[in-house]
Amino acid sequence: MTDAKHVIVIGAGHNGLACAAYLAKAGRRVTVLEAAGQVGGAAVTREFAPGFRVSACAHFSYLLDARIAKELELARHGLATARADLRTVSLQPADEHLVLNGGTVEAGRVNEADRAALAAHHAAMLKFARVLGRQHHRIPPRLLGGGRSNAIGAALLAWDIRRLGRDDMREFLRVAGINIFDIVEESFESPALKAALAFDAVLGTNLSPRANNSMLALLHRLSGQASGTAGGVSLPAGGMGAVSEAFAKAATAAGATLRLSAPVKQIALNGDRVAGVVLESGETLAADVVVSNADPKRTLLELLGARHLETGFVHRIRHFRTKGMAAKLHLALDSLPGFPRLPAALAGERLVIAPDLVYLEHAFDAAKYGETSPQPALEISIPTVHDRTLAPAGKHVLSAVVQYAPYVAEASTDAARAQLLENTLNVLESYAPGIRGKVLASQLLLPADLEREFRLTGGHWHHGELALDQMLMLRPVPGAAQYAMPVDGLYLCGAGTHPGGGVMGCAGRNAAQAVLRAERA
Amino acid sequence: MNPLMNQKEHFRTAVYPTPFHERTAALNKLNLWHRWKDYTVADAYFNVALEYAAIRNACAVFDLSPMTKHRITGPDAEAFLNRLVTRDVSKIKPGKVGYAIWCDDNGRVIDDGTIFHLSPGNYRLCSQERQLEWLERSAFGFDVRMTEETHDVACLAFQGPTSCAVLKAIGCAGVENLKPFDIGYFKLPGPFAGGELMVSRTGFTGDLGYELWTDPSRALPLWDALFDKGAIHGIRPMGTHALELARIEAGFLQAHVDFMPADQAIHLDRSRSPFELDLGRLVDFKKPNFNGRRALLEEQKRGSRYRFVRLEIAGNKVAKAAYIYNREHKGQVVGTVTSAAWSPSAKTNIALASLHMPWGRPGDELWADIYYQRELQWFRVNVPCKVVEGAFFDPPRRRATPAADF
C-alpha cells in the first residue's frame, strides 16, 4: 500500500471523516488531521459543566444521509438513536401550546382550515425538498463548459424539476427563491402556526422570515427527511458527538489514520500543486492530495493563502457570506424545568419559542444593526429526557439555539454575552417559571465563540449562508463548486460546499468522488 | 493636485490643467485639446507632420502628466506585483523599469503599463487606465500599501534623437550612459532650483527618448530649461496625434484602441489574452502563481482565438477600421485593423490588426478592404497585406548606449 496516493484530510468533522472513509475504502492512504483533542468539528458532545455533557453546537440530527449511513455502516460503528421522530412544540405565552408532528397538528388552537392547509403545505414542501435531496449525491454541474459530465449533471437537475409535473414545477419555480413570510401569510391564519413554520426556515441562518431565501433554507432543512433520512428530527444516543465517533470508526476501520491535536498551520505547495501540509508543531507531512473539511475562507485565505490564488477568485471567496446569527445556550439544570400547560411527556420534544411572526421579525431587526435581540427566538432541546448519559442522575441539560446574535465586534464582548444570556433566561423564565432557580451552570456561545471553538469563520453553523446565490454550482463560489480548488490537488469537503450545512456527510462523500474522478481523468 | 479637485466644488472645473498647462497652452496655436481622465492635453500644437518630424529627427516633448501612477510599497511589494502581472518582477532590479501586462482570472488583459523599481521594495506602476481598485482587490493577503499619485507627479515624455543632448545641456551629467529601461537621478542647476529630476530611458515612440519625472511645483522650470537649452537642438512640443503615429510605427499597443480592457468589457469575449495580443513574451510560466496563470496554461494547450499582427498594406490608403479578408474580394472576414497609419519614416502603409485564428500564418493571403474619402467622395480598395515581425521603424539609436547627441 506504500505506493498508494497519500491523501491528507484537514479536519475531523463528520464530512472530513466521511471523505476519509470513502477514500480509504477506495484504497487511498488517508491521514485525517484534527486540531481539537476530539473528533467531530461542530458535531461534538462536550462537558460544559462538571458531569454535564451536551451537543456543543448542532444538537439535533435531521439530515444524516441514509445512503451514507448504510454504506459506512454507521450503526455497526456504534451510532444509535436515543429518540427519533421528535415533535415540534411551539410554546405559547398564554395559550394552548402548539404540537406539530410533520403535517399534523396534534395540539393547539388551530382551526380546521389551517390543519388542512398544513397537511397540504407539508406535503408540498417535502416534494420540493426532494428535488434538493436528489442533488445531495451529485457533484454540481458547471453551467457552461466542463464537458459531458457537466452537461449530464445540468440535464439531471433540470429533469428533477420537470418531473415534478406541470403545476408543482410552476409552484417550485415560484417559491424556491422567496420568503417563508409570504408563504405562511398566504396559507395560514393561526399566528402561532405561521411563526412555528417560519422559525424552521430561518433557524441557523442570517435571515428574517421576510427575507427571500428563507424558503430555500427551509427546503434544505427538509431535504434530508424528504429523501429518506431515517428518524426525522432525532437525538443520537450520547449526543451529536456520537455521530462523529461513528464516522471516525468507519474511517479508521477502512484504514484511515486519525491524528488528534494536530492543527494544520499551512497547506504546502510545490509549483501549482499541493505538496502536503505543515502542522503548527512545525512537522511537515507530504501528500498527493489535500482535502479540507475547514470552511472555505479558512482553507483558502488562511491555510493556503490568498497569494497562491488569483484575484477574482479571492474576491469571490472573501464575499462568501459567513456571518453567523445564531448563538448556542447550554444550561445545567438541577431538575427538569416545568412548562405550564405542557404535559411532562412532551418536555423532551423539540421546543420552540417563536410565538408570532412579529416576535421573530423584531428579534432579527435588532440583530441586523449589530445589536443583541432583546427577546430572542429559541429552539430548545432537553436531551436528558431521553438520554441519561449526559447528566448526573436527576439532573438535566437544556440546549438551545438562540436567535439572533450578530457576528460583530460590539456584540461579541463579555458584556454582550452577559446581556444575551440575561435576555434569553428572561424569555425562558416567562415560559418555564422558576427555571432560573434551577440553573447550576450556564454557557452561552456567541457566533464569535463558535468561530473560535469550532474554527468556523464568521461563526456560521453551515460554514456559510445557504441562499440561492450560495448553493449548488454557486457554493461556495463559482469556480470552486465541484470540490476541486484552483490549486491542483486541493479539495474542499465541508459544509461550505454543496449540499451545505447540517450533519449529512454528503459533501464529504462527493468530495471523495471528485478526488477519485480526477485521478481517473 | 489641483486643490479644487478634492472639494465639492470640483464640478466647476470639469477638466483640469496639468502642471505644464501654462506653457502648453501658450504653445498650442491650434487650440486643439482633448480630455484625458481629469486633465486636458494637446492633440496638436501647430502641425502634426512637423511635430512628428521632431520625434524622429530632433526632439519633442509630450505632457504625460495625466497618466495614471500608483505607488506600491511594503515588505510584500515584489510578491504582490509578481502575482499581479504576468512577467517575473524580480528581474526588474532597483533602478530599472519593466513593461508589463496584467490579466484577470480568465487570462484576459486588463491593461498594460510600466513598473518602475524606484528603490528596493518601492515601485511605481504607470498605466493608461486607473487601477487602484484592482490593485487593492489584489492586495488581500499581502503586506503592501498602495496609493494613487497621478496628481502628485508631473511627467514629460521627451523623445527623439537629440533628446539626450538636451538633457546633458540642462545639467543631467552622464545621462547618456542610461541604458534602455534605466532610471537616473540628476541634480539640476539654475532655474530648476536645485531640485532632483528623475529620468527614465523609456517612451512610447520606439526612438531614443526619455521620460522625466518631477514634483508639480518644478514642472514649469523643467519645461523652461528644456526649451531654453533645446532650442538649438530643434525641440518642439508634440500632441497626441504625432505620438500616435510614432507608437504605431513602433508597433506598441494602446488600451481601448488595440484591445478592450477586460475589466471594462461588457461582453467578456471581446477582451484578449496576452497571446492574442502578441505579448506572449511577457508571460512567464516559470514563476509561481499569478493572475491568469491557470487560464493561460489552458489556452496554451487549447490554442488561442486570435492572433495580433503587424501588417504592411499595399498602396497608400490608410487602412483605418478596415476588415481583413483571406482572399481578394469574395473571401471571408478573418480580422479587423485596430490601428493604422501611413508611416512617414518607414515610407509604407502600416497597420496593427487582430486576426481570427488560424489566420496570419506565414503564407496566408490577407487582403484589406479599405474605405476612404476624397473630396467627400467615398472610395473602396481591396489590397493585399503582409504580416511583418517587430517594429515598422526601429532605428539603432533607440538602444545605443551611450546615447548619441543626434
Place this chain on the structure above:
Amino acid sequence: MPQNTYDAIVVGAGHNGLTNATYLARSGLKVLLLERNPWIGGAAVSREIEKGWTYSNCSYVCSLLRPEIFRDLELARHGLQVVPYGGGVTLTSRGDILGSYADHELKRREFARHNAHDGDAYDRYSTEVMRQCKFIRPLLLRTPPDPTSLRPRDIREMIFLSKEFRKLGEQVIYDTIRFYSMSIADYLGEFFESDLIKAALSGSGIIGTALGPYSPGTAYVLLHHYMGDVDGSIGSWGFARGGMGAVSKALASAFKSFGGEIVTDADVVRVLVSGNRVTGVACANGNEYRAKTVVSNLDPKRTFTKLFDPRDLNADFVKRARNFKIRGSSGKLNIALDGLPEFPALGKDNPLRFGDMHFLESLAQVERAYDDWKNGTWSKLPYLDLLIPSMTDPTMTPAGKHWMSVFVQYVPSTIQGKPWTDEDRNGFKNTVLDMIGRYSPNFKSLVRHVEVRTPDIIENEVGLTDGNIFQGDLSLDQMLFNRPFPGFAQYRGPKKGFYLCGSGTHPGGGVMAAPGANAAREILHDLRRPNLVPEGWHDD
C-alpha cells in the same frame, strides 16, 4: 356591427392600456378603451391643479419607455418630448454632498472624493451593472416562455433565453444568478467601502418596493431602474415635457388616429363571461359593451378579484390572485412653490440642482426606514427622491414659480392595519416637509400648496391595489414567467378572449409600454392577424 359591440375592449386607459389599444386599433380592429376616471393616463398623468400649475401627480420621470414603441407609434409626432435632466445628488446632514453627475469622469471624481478606492470601484460597478442591463434589455419586448410547456413557441423562446444566457459567458452567468437573488446591500458591499455611496446607490434598489436594502432580491430592483435609457444613454432619466401625462396624451392621440374610441367616466365593474369565454364588460352606470376580446390594464389582483364573479373562476386561480404580492410602500408629495428653494449644501450653481435629490447618511438609515413600514407606519427618516421638474420644463408652472415632486419610501397603505386618518396624513406630510426643511432653510416659506399622495389615495384614484406603483412587487416569484402567476405569464387570462396588459405582467412596472405592446402581440396572434408590435432592437 351593432352599437356597443366592438372587436376588442381595453379596460383602463393607463399607458399600457393605451399602448395595447393603439396596436389593436392599428391592426384594423374596432377598439373601445374604457376609463373609470374623467381623465386618462392611469399613473402617467398630469393634472392642472390651478390655472398655470400642473403636477405629474403619480409617476414623474421617464427612462424605461421603450424607444422601439416611441418610434413605431410616432409619439414624437403626437407631441411627446423627453428631456434628460442629468444626474442627481445626495445631501448629507453634515452639509456635504455626493453628486451623481451625468458626466462619468465627474461622477467618478466625486466618488473618489469620498473614498479613493470607491472612485475606481465605480468603474467596475458600472461595467458589471451594464452587463446586466445588456442582458435584460432584449427580453423586455418579448413574451416570457412557459418553462413547463412543449409548444413550439415556448420552446423557441426558451432557446432564445438560453442563447442570451450563454452569450454572457460562464462567469457572467454566475454573476447574473447572484445578482437576481442578492440584497442590494450585499451587492454594493462587493464593490464599495463608503457607507454614504452605498446608501445613495441603494435607493434604486428599494424605490416602490416593500423591502429594505438588506433584503435579498433588491439588487434586481436596482436593475429595473437602470435598464432604461434616454436616447441610448442607458440608466439616464428624463422628464416628459408637460409632465408624465404627456406620455398618455401622445398615446391617446396615436390611438385616436387609428380610429380608436375612448370613453371616460366608465367604471367597469364586471367582465361578462359566457361559458369559457368573455363576451364584454358592464359598467357601474349600467352600460354594457360587447366584445370577444377584453383586455384589462388593471392590476392582476384587482382584475381577478373585482372584475370577475369568483364563481366564474377556478378556486385555485382566485387564491393566486388574492395572494398576488402587491404591497404599497411608497407615497408622494406634490408641492407648489412660490420660488426656488435653496439647498446651501448644494450651492446655487451646481448643475445637479436640476436632478434628483436625496437626503441620506447610511444604509442603516434606509433599512430603519423600512422597519418603520414593517411596523405599520411611514418612515420617520424616509428615503426621498426629490425633483423640481419646473426648473427644466417651463410648461409646468408660471415663470419663476416651481413644482417639486417628492417621492417617499416607505409609506404603508394602512397605519397599523387601520385606514389613514387626516391626522396621519398630516403627520406624514410634516415628516417630509420637515426633512426637506432641514436641508433647505427657505423651503417651508415658499410652500403654497401640497398634494399628499399616500398608497390608499393612489389606490382610490388610480386603482392600483394597495397603491403599489409597479402593479405588483418585483420579486423573483413574480418575474418573467412567474408574472403575474405561473402559467399565466403570456398575457392570457383564464377565460378565452381575456387578456392582461398592465405592469402586473412581464416585464413589470415603470412607464415602459412593454407589457401593453407584448399583450397586443399575443392578442393579434390569437386573432390570426399579422403582428404589428416591433421587435426589440438588437442591443450590443
